Structures are given as structure tokens and as C-alpha cells.
Amino acid sequence: MQLDFSSQVLNIRHKQQLLFSHQADAPAFFLGKGTEKMEIYRGNFDIEDYIESRIALTHIAQLDNHLFSFAPNAASPALLEVQVIVDGDDVTLQPRVLDESYNRFWVRLPAERKEHVWGCGEQMSYFDLRGRHFPLWTSEPGVGRHPHSEIKWKADVMGKAGGDYYHTNYPQPTFVSSRKYSCHVETTAYADFDFRNEAFHELQVWAIPQAVQLRTADSYLGIIEKLSAQFGRQPKLPEWVYNGAILGLKGGEVNTFSRLENALDHGIKVSGLWSEDWCGLRVTSFGKRLFWDWDWQHHQDRYPNLPAKIKALNDKGIEFMAYVNPYLCEDGKLYPVAKELGYMALDKDGQVALVDFGEFYCGCIDFTNPDAMAWFRDTVLRKNMLDMGIKGWMADFGEYLPTDNIYLHNGVDAKLMHNAWPTLWAQCNAEAVAMNGQTGDALFFMRAGYTGVQKHCPLLWAGDQCVDFSRHDGLVTVISGALSSGMLGNAYHHSDIGGYTSLFGNRRTKELFDRWVEMAAFTPVMRTHEGNRPDENFQFDQDGGTLAHFARMTRVYCHLNPYLRSLVDEAAEKGYPVQRALMLHFEHDPETYAMQDQYLYGSELLVAPVHKGDVSEWTTYLPAGEKWTHVWSGQTFTGGQRVTLPAPIGQPPVFYRANSQWASLFAELKDLA
């Protein structure tokens, strides 16, 4: 790392790459004053900023060896000091504002026209972020997510729920550049990373960030290794997960267990039964939702024999999973307890701040109060769930912390805690599991995230896709979610097989389910979801063909267990994601740099899921410099070309490196009945 300062120019280089540059006519830092307007409606935010001033800090002065000050011009006093800390191949900039009336911060980093950028959390629409800007604020991801989507338009009209390309449950102010460096901004404030300008990336933060960290490595995988060491690595997948798919069934006890039996009878390999409705259901106009009062003792109606049923399941080698989120519904029994204890976030009148979740209201556990977190962890997650034999859950939500009229125990502005919330929520879950000695055994999965969620959350799930093949809210988006989050050290990703959101007559088809299940066989966890309107949407067990297809895909999944275990080991050791962007292993092949509808499963398998309807063949790009064998036909192709092959349901386009040490395992896939 080379730091050069002379003639009012500060450059920081690593090898040939210019990582940071300030000069008077191209300043690195800007400070400003802004007044934001944030409105939340059911997890969707309208956010506007009024920028009263934005000042280029053109004048630099060296105060000390690695300490610089920045001023608008030579005549004006400095407004910012920046400490530069070089640590091997990494460098950290620590800004300190000298006039605290400034609440907007921009830093520019040098960019090149052909640069690619990845990361920023779990991005569902775009893996390569270049050419767009990405507001970073945890929220609902929105429905439809493109201005041309009729579903988005209707969702907007109905409830401001349409969303745009950048909305995500899991944003993170961290990216990786094709110039072989990563940038992480340490802050929980609202941020907006702008990759539209040819000459620079401009990172905006609505606070002065604690640090801007630039890390380098010789390879992208090396960068991921560093980032995952920083943000934390996930425990290995539990052993039981390898047994097959997790079946999501929320039909109450009789329905759920008989359907499970039916699935087993059809040869579906099942590792877990996931019943969201373990402690109650609530029907709203959106669909079937759950009763947010996390205590089976009080809501035994749907699963009257749950403890015995869990035990019986376990005897068959199947685990039981449930559902929880960090809110308590007003009409539940835990709500008054938490209220009495003062464990929920309050409004300006000292009342519990109620959050609108769509036809019902909830209090929000105040995780800034260690006692509140401990209470929820010990009472809900441990006593009410783990101690009952529940082996994991969807740890839902985390994005809904309102920013207005909410007062938190730690006294910090909710606008600064909002983005921090998913990680606190993950921490609460991880602590519960750890305190029960079940880390690496109990498995919870989250959609919300932020910096540091990596350390606590053992498994991401891609959130609530529409039950379709749409470009910005359908099957293909979960690949982008896996790849982008994987760049930041989230090794494990999966999705609702078949998607979730069915609105305005958009219904899951058999074809969609079949395509999704065959993709899921090549991800670390297979899990179905009935969706928000189970009765109107295709379910795996309503069709003999799908039962057989699903069963076969669980066999594919299980057949790959040895390989998956090796990826899990690698993840534990180095933080490499199980699903990987192609360019992680093909840095020399520019074709791979923006690819987001194909992925590598580990280093050895190439997966190109069919993500459109009514398709009989599919074109896959085979990265250059390798020979690839098509799993189902056994044909081998030279990389660096696109190949079009039959892709009927049951033969998702999957290739392996012809010379892989795992080749014989992969070659057996085609013979799995």
C-alpha cells in the first residue's frame, strides 16, 4: 500500500491500482447538510432528502504523517480530518468532522469505465452494481420491483408496496470492485452508493461514518476471505439438513402430518418439517399469516399434540421447525408481559410504539435494551421454542423499525438503529441457539440483514419472491441474492421453493414449482413454502409428476452431500460462499463478470437454472479455460462459448469441470432414478 502526498494531491495505491485520490479539482470528500423525510408504510419507506448544502472539500493539508485535514478552500477552516491507517494490503480512512452541524457525507473513490462492482448486501435485481445507485436501507423488497410490472403498479396503488430494483431486506454498505479491492463503510446510517459515474464511485452517508475500509487481495476469493473474517463466519450446516428437503406445511396438525406422510410415501427425502403456524394463524386480505404471540402453550389449537409429534418426527430422523419474528401482536399474551416489563420500543408519549403489519398492529422488542433481548431470547426462543424440541425457524422480519416517534432504550436515534436492527435480531437468535448448546445444530434463517449479520445468521433466505418467472421479482432474482450476499461472506443462501407472493391473480404454476425445485437441489438447503395464499397456488403434492420430480431432486441433493460437505468445510475455513459468482473462479474471463443467472456451486459445478416459462432448451455460458461436462447427457464442451441443450423439467442445465476430482460423483447424477 503506497501513500503519496505532495502538491495538494493525496493518492493511495495498491500495486497498480489507485484506491483513493484527492486533488483540488477532483476532491475526495464532500460535506453537507440535509433534512430527510422518511415515511414508513408496512415496511415500505418513502425517503426524500432535502440537501441544503454540499461543499466540496478541495483543500487538503497534512497535519501529521497520516493525518490530513480538508477544507472548502485555503482560506476557510478545515471541516474534516481524516486519519489514514495502513495495515498491510489494507487501508482504513477514519473521518472526523470538525463542525457537527454537517450531517451528510460523501466520499468519492476512483473508478474506471469498465469496472464492475458487486455486493451491497443481498441485491435481488442486479448483481453487477455498476451504472446504478443503491440506496442502502433495510426494508420490504417490494412486489414486482420494476416500473413496467403490472403487479408492482397494483401493489403501489393498493399499499405502496411496489418496490424498486434496489429495495432489499438486506443492504450492506460494502462492495467489491473488479479492481481487486473491497470497500466497507462502517455506519448504520442511511446510505446511497452511486456507481453511475464513469470516473468515480460516490458513497453517500447520512452521518459521518466511523471508517471507510479498503481491502485488497490477489484474488476475489481472497477478498471474500478477508471480509468474512471481519464480518464473521457462519457455523457449519447442521448434520440433519443433509437428509433432504425441509417441507413447509401450515395446514394444522392433521393436514400437515398427513401431507408429510404422503410426501415420504412418494420418496421425497425430508430433513425437516417446517410449520409456520405452530402457534396460530391469522387470516388477512393479503393471505394466511401467523399469530405473532410466540407460545404454543397458549395457542395449541392448530397443533394440539405438538411435543409428541416432534418426538415422533425425530424418531424418523426428521426435525421440526417453526417461525418467529421480533414483534408481538397487540392481541397476544406475550404483548402485555413485554409491555409491563418495558421491553418494547416506545413512542413520544411513553406508550408502546405500534407498528402496522397490515390489518394488525405489533409492539417491537427493544433490542437496544440488553434485558429485553435477553428476555426474548430466553423466554421465546429458548423456553418456548428450543426447549420444546424445535430445531430451527424462520427468523422473519427485522426491517420494520420505524424512524419517527420511536424512542429506544439506548437513546440512539431510530434512524441510526434502523439498519442495525437485523443484526441485533440475528444476534438474539444466535445467542439463544448458542446458550442452548445448539450452534451448528439448530438452524434459523433470515431475510433481513446488515453489516455483521454474517456472524450470527447461519442461513439467509431470499425473501418473498412473486410466484412467477418475472425478471425483478421471480425465480431468477434469488440467484442474484445468493451471489451478491456471497461476495460479503454469507456462505449459505436459499429460497422459498415456488416463491411466496401471490397477488392480483398471479398464481404459482406447476411449471414454476418444478423449475424452482430443480434449482434448489443445487443450493445448500432445499425448503418449500406454501406461499401467502396456499389454496390458490400450486402445491408440490397436488400432482403426481411433481411429487416424483421433487423426490428425485431430493435424491440429487442428497447424492451431492459429500460435495456439499466439502463446500461447508471451505466456508468454515475461508468464508467462501457455497453458491458463487462465475468470476470468482474465472477472473480471466470477462464474460463472467456481470453474469447473474448462472452460478458456480462450489468451484466444480456450473448451474444455469431455467428461469423462464415454456422452455424446452436453454443456453448456458461455459466459462473459458475449462472443459465442461453436461450432467444429464455426459457431453463435454470447451469453455468460452455458449451452448444450447435440451432442458426439460428434471434436467436443469448443470455442468461439471470435466477434470474435477468430484467428476465421478457428478457423473452418477444422470443415473439417479
Place this chain on the structure above:
Amino acid sequence: MQLDFSSQVLNIRHKQQLLFSHQADAPAFFLGKGTEKMEIYRGNFDIEDYIESRIALTHIAQLDNHLFSFAPNAASPALLEVQVIVDGDDVTLQPRVLDESYNRFWVRLPAERKEHVWGCGEQMSYFDLRGRHFPLWTSEPGVGRHPHSEIKWKADVMGKAGGDYYHTNYPQPTFVSSRKYSCHVETTAYADFDFRNEAFHELQVWAIPQAVQLRTADSYLGIIEKLSAQFGRQPKLPEWVYNGAILGLKGGEVNTFSRLENALDHGIKVSGLWSEDWCGLRVTSFGKRLFWDWDWQHHQDRYPNLPAKIKALNDKGIEFMAYVNPYLCEDGKLYPVAKELGYMALDKDGQVALVDFGEFYCGCIDFTNPDAMAWFRDTVLRKNMLDMGIKGWMADFGEYLPTDNIYLHNGVDAKLMHNAWPTLWAQCNAEAVAMNGQTGDALFFMRAGYTGVQKHCPLLWAGDQCVDFSRHDGLVTVISGALSSGMLGNAYHHSDIGGYTSLFGNRRTKELFDRWVEMAAFTPVMRTHEGNRPDENFQFDQDGGTLAHFARMTRVYCHLNPYLRSLVDEAAEKGYPVQRALMLHFEHDPETYAMQDQYLYGSELLVAPVHKGDVSEWTTYLPAGEKWTHVWSGQTFTGGQRVTLPAPIGQPPVFYRANSQWASLFAELKDLA
């Protein structure tokens, strides 16, 4: 006008009103640097700005008695000088930038929370501008114009044509405040006037404006009088207009003239026959459009006997009107002539800059070249139109001047000429009429406008409403258009009876037409339009009931001739609009300040058009301090209340001042058969 400067504070007051204020912690001026992105698609613009810097000029210094300089702070050099020119009750600020690298300018004017603001050209969605911001850039107004409109969504998907509340053919950087002053910013640059802040109005201009003019008067009408004196007053309406409605028919000669005869047979009073297709038709997917090659000699096919027909019409006391716009289609005969003469705007390669109008392309007459304007005026408007006996026309468009890759004769950036174009186009038309000695006799009407269009354009029309009752693109919007443009000295406004745009199965109904025609009887000009898809939409002559209703409404219009003449005289003398916002005559009644679905017709008639479907009665607000007589029932009500009365078709809610000098004329209306 009182100007106070002391202790770094500059205040300008008129009577009790603070019109301008600068102090260090609430500066009046900001300068900045921005890079805009403007993309045009068929008259709809995508506009984005990247603001690199925005500097509050907090430090003021007095250079001379009325000359001040402004700097970011005491230590920095001044960036702006402002000359303050007091002229009686008005004041003008003339800014001059000292560093020409600044291309963004903001000025703040003091505001009050309950202030109302009107104007900014012809605003179709909102008459009271307070609480919103208004980008000021002439363009297509858009279809649907509200995010919840399905038609907007479809128009956006089909061709970026959806529009928003602020899009307008006629923007103008001029407003009137309820604090009894007007503000006009002299510029043709892109501007955005922001009335959202409680404490100030913020006016943004993408250039340093020549002047910021603040005018005061004791009454709003007094302000209008001043503004209309400044921007120019329209000639009186031609005598022939009083004879009845202008019928828009574009069926070719036989169809058009037989339908005219039929209308006359049904007692419809007709002043003019307006045949847009006088020199040809072009059918596109949008609907029937025209052939933009303005010479009947070359396109006689639709009206083979036009000169004789015009003469025959005139013998019946009916005038013939046509259509023209400032573009020439590539496949016409005038295009190569204008091209040869070098009279069209060019691109960077010196070729004619072609503009996409939706399935056909046109050159754009370069009005910055006086020879080009003279050629179009003399050849097209005078020789090809007026000399043929054509008595007026729709002078369409003017908003489509592209901003990229277009080079104008006067060398000025097209971004600065874009907003100037409508006024140049109006000037071209007005000159043609004047040079033929037909001012006040030949009548053209325009939808596009900008500062100064008042002087040249004798009649505005409200543009292309949807054929419906929708809030942001239907019948009601033309009232807002009339009232807002009227505040800036546009005395004459009218609209397409029945609306124009029919897309996506949205079709004009008999009811809509009937409601529109009964409103139009109470406007200065009645004119029908067949719409973009005549065959799919209701036409006045396809229903006996409508023929009779229309006929009666033309009799209403003609019955009011003496009153309308008095308003025309008033407009000529003082610039008062014929259609007036209620608060112009009821300053003391706060209920009237934001009202935009009722208007005063002159000072004596109150009109509250029915602007919803399936309505049998209607509620009208009667301004306070007056007694109001309902035209159809003769009932008299005290003002200051809402009254609900039957409002069947044929009885639009109209009231007159009970003690009006015109009361007997108005009282006769109910007896008109």
C-alpha cells in the same frame, strides 16, 4: 418598498410583508454546480440532475447603496453580486455570478405556513401550488398523470408517456403569492420552484437568471394587471367567434361538410369549422394524426374544393380553421425546401436534426434564425393558410425542441432555447396574422407556452385531456389550467370539448361530452374535437339528445355574448382573465383560496362544472359576502356556504350575483329552449 441592511441582514419589505430576506443563518442565495441528464422521448423528458456542490452564500457585503455581494463566508471571496432595483411598489434583483463555473442558482423567498401560491404557467393538476414543487420545462403533459392511474402506467410502459402532476405544455417561472406579491424569474433555463418548505419558497434555476422580479399591488387583480402589462395582452376575440361553437371535424370534405349541415339543421350555432386534416391525414397506432406538410396545393385529396368551400362557408357567416405546427415531416414537400434553405435545426453532423413524433420523423424550423421564422411565417402561415381564407388554426406543439445533439442558428445551447420555443412559435403566428392585417380577426390557439406567450397567443387551449372524468387528466383539469394561466395574464382559455386522448380502451362517453359542452358554454370559446380515435369515441352528432343539448348550449353561449364582450373589453384594458379563480374577487374568503373545480366567469357568474360521472346533484361553494342566484332554478342563496342542487345534464351549476348589473341577462338563461 423598504430596504433595510444592517448587521449582515438584508430585508426588503412592502408594507407589512417581508418579500426578501437574507441573514447568515438563513441565506437567500445558493450557488452550485450540477450536471444534468435529459432524455427526450416523443415530447416526454427524463430529467436528472447530479448536484456536485451547493454552497450557501451566508456572508453579505454592501458594495454600493443597492449593490450587495454574497460569499460562502467572511474569509472567502464573493461569488455573487446582486443589484437591487426598487421601482415604486416593485423590486427587481439582478444577480451576477463572479465565478462562471457555477451553473446552479437557488434563491429563497420568505414564506408563511398558510400561504397560497398560484401560477407557474398552465398547471393542470394543482391550482394552489403550496406543498409541492414544480419543475418548469415545456413538454408533453403526460397521459393519466398520477401514479395510481392505470392509463398512466400503461402509457409509461408503452412509451414513457405517463406524466406527472407538474408536466405541462406551458410552464412559466412566475407565481403569485397570497401575501399579495408576484415573483417572476427572468430565465429560459430549466427551473424548479419548490413550495414545500414552511418557511421559504426555494426557486432553483439551471443558470444564473437575469432577474428576480417581485411586484406588489393592493389586490390580486392588481397584480394580474401588472403582470399582463409586462408579459403582453392578447387582442380581443374576433367578432365571428361570438356566433357560436367551432366544430372540429376531420372526416374529409364530404363527411365534414355534411356533418356541419346536420349540426346546423339541429340548431347548433356554429362560428367556425375546424378541419385539422385540411392538408392530409396520417394514421398511426396512436390514432388519426395529420400530415405535417402545410400546403393544401400538394394535399388536395381530402378537401378537393377547399377554396370554394371556404367561400361558401363564409357566405353563411362561418369561418374555416385549420391546423399547423412548427415541424415538417420528412416525407413532405416542404421539408426538402426548408432543408435546402438551411432553415431547420441541425445535428452535430450538420444534418437536419430529426425529431421522433411517434412513427414519423420531422425537422424543426429553427426560429432562432430570423430568416427561417420569416419563411415559415410568410410561406406557410400567410401564403398557404391566411391567403387561402383560413381564419385561424390550432398552432400545435412547440415543446419538442431536443436538447442533445441539436445546433441552433443563434448559437445558444438548446437547453436554454427549449423553454423559449413556445413563445417564438407564438410570435411567428402572431406576426403572420399581424402582417396580414388580421390581428383580432384570425384566431390561432396554442397549448405550449412560456414567459411572453401572452403577448403573441390570442387563445390558449388546455391540451390533450383524457376522454374521462379523471382527477389529473380529465375534464376538471382544464379548470385548473384556465385559472393558473389566468393568474399570469392569459385572459383566454378553452379546451377540446369531450377531451382528446383515448387509449387502452378508455373511451369518451355521451355523458362526458354532454358535461364538457355545458362547461364550455361558460368559457370564451366553445370548440369540439373528435379526439385521437374518432371512430371509437362518442361524437356530438351520433345522438339526438346530445345534438339538442349542444344546440341549446350554443344558444346559452350566444345569449351571454354581451357579457362576454364586457369581459373581453376588461381583458384588453386590464389583462383580467375571463375565467377567474374565486379568490380574485373574494380575497376576504379563505375558502376560495385553493378552489380549483369552480371558477368565476368574469366577476358576475360562478361556474361549478360537474366533473364526475353519474351525478344528479352537485355541491357548489358560494363565496361569502354575496347573494347568489342559481341560474336554472332562480333560487337565491347567501354566500359563505355550500349548497347542493339538482344538476342534471343541461343544468350545470351556475350562479350569478343576485344584485349584478347583468342579472336580467342571466335570469333569461333558464328560459332558453
